[in-house]
Amino acid sequence: MLEAMELRKVFKGRTAVDDVSLFLDQGESVGLLGPNGAGKSTTISMISSLLTPNSGDVRLNGVSIVSKPQFIRQVLGVVPQEIALYEELSAYENLKFFGSIYRLKGKQLEAKIQELLEMVGLRDRQKELIKTYSGGMKRRINIAAALLHDPQIVIMDEPTVGIDPQSRNHILETVRLLNREKGTTVLYTSHYMEEVEQLCSRVYIMDHGRIIASGTTEELRRILSGEDTLLLKLDKPNKDLANVLRSLAPIRHVEETDNGLKLIIAKHSSLLSQIVQTAESHQVEIINIHVHTPSLEDVFLHLTGRTLRD
Amino acid sequence: MNPIFMAQWMKEKRSPIMILAFCGLSILATLLFGTGSDSKMQIGVFPAEGAGDTAAEEWLDLLNKGDAVEFVMQDELQAHSEVREGRADAALQLMENDYRIIAAIDNPNVQLVEQQVHTVFVEELQLRAAEAYKKDTSAFRTEVETYLKHPPITVQSQTTEGSQLIKYNMSLQLLFTFTLFLVMFTIGFKINSITMEKVSGIWSRVILSPVRKSEMYMGHLMYSAMIGFAQIAAVFLLFRYAFGFNLGDQFGMLLLIAAMYSMTIVALSMLLTGMVRTPEQFNAVFPSVIPIMPLLSGAYMPPGTITNEFLLTISELFPLKHALDAMIDIAIYNAGWPDVFLSVAKLCMIGVICMGIGINLMERRRV
Numbered sequence: 001m002l003e004a005m006e007l008r009k010v011f012k013g014r015t016a017v018d019d020v021s022l023f024l025d026q027g028e029s030v031g032l033l034g035p036n037g038a039g040k041s042t043t044i045s046m047i048s049s050l051l052t053p054n055s056g057d058v059r060l061n062g063v064s065i066v067s068k069p070q071f072i073r074q075v076l077g078v079v080p081q082e083i084a085l086y087e088e089l090s091a092y093e094n095l096k097f098f099g100s101i102y103r104l105k106g107k108q109l110e111a112k113i114q115e116l117l118e119m120v121g122l123r124d125r126q127k128e129l130i131k132t133y134s135g136g137m138k139r140r141i142n143i144a145a146a147l148l149h150d151p152q153i154v155i156m157d158e159p160t161v162g163i164d165p166q167s168r169n170h171i172l173e174t175v176r177l178l179n180r181e182k183g184t185t186v187l188y189t190s191h192y193m194e195e196v197e198q199l200c201s202r203v204y205i206m207d208h209g210r211i212i213a214s215g216t217t218e219e220l221r222r223i224l225s226g227e228d229t230l231l232l233k234l235d236k237p238n239k240d241l242a243n244v245l246r247s248l249a250p251i252r253h254v255e256e257t258d259n260g261l262k263l264i265i266a267k268h269s270s271l272l273s274q275i276v277q278t279a280e281s282h283q284v285e286i287i288n289i290h291v292h293t294p295s296l297e298d299v300f301l302h303l304t305g306r307t308l309r310d
Numbered sequence: 311m312n313p314i315f316m317a318q319w320m321k322e323k324r325s326p327i328m329i330l331a332f333c334g335l336s337i338l339a340t341l342l343f344g345t346g347s348d349s350k351m352q353i354g355v356f357p358a359e360g361a362g363d364t365a366a367e368e369w370l371d372l373l374n375k376g377d378a379v380e381f382v383m384q385d386e387l388q389a390h391s392e393v394r395e396g397r398a399d400a401a402l403q404l405m406e407n408d409y410r411i412i413a414a415i416d417n418p419n420v421q422l423v424e425q426q427v428h429t430v431f432v433e434e435l436q437l438r439a440a441e442a443y444k445k446d447t448s449a450f451r452t453e454v455e456t457y458l459k460h461p462p463i464t465v466q467s468q469t470t471e472g473s474q475l476i477k478y479n480m481s482l483q484l485l486f487t488f489t490l491f492l493v494m495f496t497i498g499f500k501i502n503s504i505t506m507e508k509v510s511g512i513w514s515r516v517i518l519s520p521v522r523k524s525e526m527y528m529g530h531l532m533y534s535a536m537i538g539f540a541q542i543a544a545v546f547l548l549f550r551y552a553f554g555f556n557l558g559d560q561f562g563m564l565l566l567i568a569a570m571y572s573m574t575i576v577a578l579s580m581l582l583t584g585m586v587r588t589p590e591q592f593n594a595v596f597p598s599v600i601p602i603m604p605l606l607s608g609a610y611m612p613p614g615t616i617t618n619e620f621l622l623t624i625s626e627l628f629p630l631k632h633a634l635d636a637m638i639d640i641a642i643y644n645a646g647w648p649d650v651f652l653s654v655a656k657l658c659m660i661g662v663i664c665m666g667i668g669i670n671l672m673e674r675r676r677v
């Protein structure tokens with residue numbers, strides 16, 4: 001449906017986006033994950049026709065929107081990274097304005113405004129000025145303002161940056177509703193991998209202007225060579241136990257933590273009873289064992305040697 | 311109605327403080343500096359060396375029969391220094407049968423004084439000459455006076471440019487200056503909201519909507535011009551009806567000049583926003599550039615005060631000067647369109663040029 005091909009953008013000699021290709025099928029929810037400065041916003045601006053790429057193309061149903069931007073603008077809703085609202089006006093007035101620029105008016109506009117306010121949970125506070133809102137409430141209106149014209153494709157640029165958990169849940173719920181119940185195609189940008197894992201069926205991971213990995217969340221996790229991480233919580237530290245465990249073949253790595261041990265073991269090796277017995281023989285009690293499946297965060301760490309929040 | 315225009319208006323209604331403050335400042339400044347100078351013009355008079363004091367007193371009585379100017383006896387040195395320091399427009403030296411006007415500049419007030427003194431002297435000297443042939447001089451004077459109540463011909467004095475000599479109204483000039491000056495701030499800050507919307511992302515949102523870019527600019531420009539015009543009109547109306555200022559008989563024409571001036575200032579603000587990078591920079595640069603304009607073009611001083619060629623050339627670039635010229639001509643000298651054509655043409659030309667360059671700069675800066 002929507003396809004970006006080999007996009008490149010250079011700002012004053014610095015390459016912000018380099019050879020980025022991605023696609024969205026109808027009804028899909030796709031994540032674009034990467035740390036700050038990776039080039040996510042720049043990519044999104046090019047896809048939404050706000051920025052002209054130095055090279056490459058963006059196509060909607062086969063038509064290049066670089067030369068025909070109005071083609072995508074009709075069906076697109078963009079939630080910008082910044083709060084793009086009139087601070088001096090109320091939430092209601094803002095939505096009225098952003099509806100009127102899409103030529104909506106009268107009862108139809110009014111009904112849409114109330115529906116969206118309900119959806120983001122701010123219907124009872126619609127008369128208050130945006131500047132009196134909390135960061136999270138502003139973000140929710142920022143999203144609603146992009147949905148007034150019922151766009152088929154919604155692009156969200158880090159819609160949950162720096163907000164309270166309640167607002168965050170509201171936003172995640174809104175995105176899920178849009179995608180699963182209304183069939184809206186969603187491109188969701190974030191540097192929080194938990195969100196992307198929850199919301200998106202497919203993910204592109206971006207770093208330094210390039211896509212470094214892509215696929216379903218499952219496929220991406222499999223990038224991490226068949227390993228599991230076990231976290232053991234012990235009643236007391238014991239050096240000998242660590243050394244004995246280190247000598248067991250399927251255990252690749254043993255590390256002492258604050259209250260126990262971290263083991264990296266080959267996947268599907270049934271070591272648990274052996275570990276418990278070894279601990280008992282050293283008079284150490286295992287309080288609990290946690291099997292940690294790798295997250296996209298671990299994938300990113302594996303690919304770049306850095307965490308997403310660096 | 312254009313939604314962009316409406317959104318600006320909604321914001322204004324929420325916080326009308328800025329425009330009210332600038333209206334208030336225009337009024338306050340005019341009342342503070344503009345009134346007082348409206349009383350009769352005072353001209354210092356002193357007898358020339360050798361001329362008798364009594365002769366001077368006689369001339370003084372005759373001169374003070376007119377009502378536009380008040381002549382007062384003064385010490386010679388003091389009269390000279392007042393003229394030199396600009397506290398008086400002119401001083402008058404009286405001889406037995408002649409006079410000299412001492413002035414540092416040539417402005418309409420000096421011309422007015424000159425004209426009045428000249429008339430009094432010519433009349434009186436003619437009378438004295440005629441008296442020489444009459445026995446009963448006082449009867450002759452009465453006769454002449456009665457005769458002159460219904461003169462066979464009337465003479466009207468005119469300036470060299472052909473306009474009638476009218477007492478210059480400095481407080482009106484100051485009213486125009488302050489109002490035109492302060493409205494630049496209102497308009498400039500309104501135009502700056504374009505850059506603010508670009509930074510906040512609102513501009514991009516509207517770009518993505520079916521609203522065309524030309525409509526977006528039009529909404530902002532029309533709104534800024536409108537609010538500026540409303541500010542000028544409000545101040546003028548207040549002075550005309552509440553403070554009883556005489557703004558001349560062509561109020562409609564004044565308002566038209568105000569409208570043209572507002573549009574030119576919109577264009578000038580566009581040029582300045584186009585030259586800076588951020589709204590904060592504009593807020594720093596604009597208020598430091600604008601006050602130079604009335605200062606350099608002499609808008610706070612009586613006309614003719616500034617004689618420096620360089621300053622005169624520079625002030626040709628300022629919309630304020632041309633609008634002020636046109637307004638003064640209309641309000642004080644009752645000028646018609648042909649008389650103010652040149653000022654209006656220059657005003658419009660500045661507007662067109664600034665707007666052209668301004669929009670170009672603004673659009674080019676967006677990558």
Ligand SMILES: Nc1ncnc2c1ncn2[C@@H]1O[C@H](COP(=O)(O)OP(=O)(O)O)[C@@H](O)[C@H]1O
Pocket residue numbers: 011012015016034035036037038039040041042043677
């Ligand atoms: N308008 C611009 N001018 C110059 N450099 C820019 C501009 N926009 C973004 N950049 C640079 O491009 C890089 C990518 O930025 P961005 O796309 O905003 O990253 P992200 O959204 O992933 O945090 C950054 O290094 C940023 O400084």
Ligand SMILES: [Mg+2]
Pocket residue numbers: 037040041042081157158
């Ligand atoms: Mg970004």
